[in-house]
Amino acid sequence: MDLKKIILTILLFGSVIGGSAQVKLEIKDSKKSFGFVKKGEVVKLNYEIQNAGTEPLIINNIEVSCSCTSVEYDKKPVLPGQNTIVTVIFDTKTVYDRQDRVVLVHSNDKKSPHKLRYKGIVLNK
Numbered sequence: 001m002d003l004k005k006i007i008l009t010i011l012l013f014g015s016v017i018g019g020s021a022q023v024k025l026e027i028k029d030s031k032k033s034f035g036f037v038k039k040g041e042v043v044k045l046n047y048e049i050q051n052a053g054t055e056p057l058i059i060n061n062i063e064v065s066c067s068c069t070s071v072e073y074d075k076k077p078v079l080p081g082q083n084t085i086v087t088v089i090f091d092t093k094t095v096y097d098r099q100d101r102v103v104l105v106h107s108n109d110k111k112s113p114h115k116l117r118y119k120g121i122v123l124n125k
Contacts, residue, residue: 024053025109034120063104096124
């Protein structure tokens with residue numbers, strides 16, 4: 001067998017071993033703006049996440065950038081073709097002016113983590 005055939009065989013065998021089974025996290029509208037709010041208001045933003053893969057999606061952890069942000073999400077695996085909602089809760093009582101924050105979604109998707117971004121302006125009373 002020549003070298004080209006050996007390399008082609010290895011590549012084809014590797015793709016069969018790796019299989020087509022995968023997890024693929026897709027976020028519909030990963031960037032949101034909450035506009036203008038008054039200091040002290042609580043902003044809730046819903047992000048729709050879909051498992052566009054062929055294996056169950058497992059959200060392992062969601063990392064927030066500050067104590068003013070928290071998240072709510074269903075901890076159950078998301079089956080292929082199904083959606084789930086991640087709710088980001090931003091409490092503005094300790095912040096003001098322009099805000100631009102990122103939340104990281106850690107999962108079993110090989111491209112993890114995925115970013116959720118939100119921004120807006122908190123008006124000082």
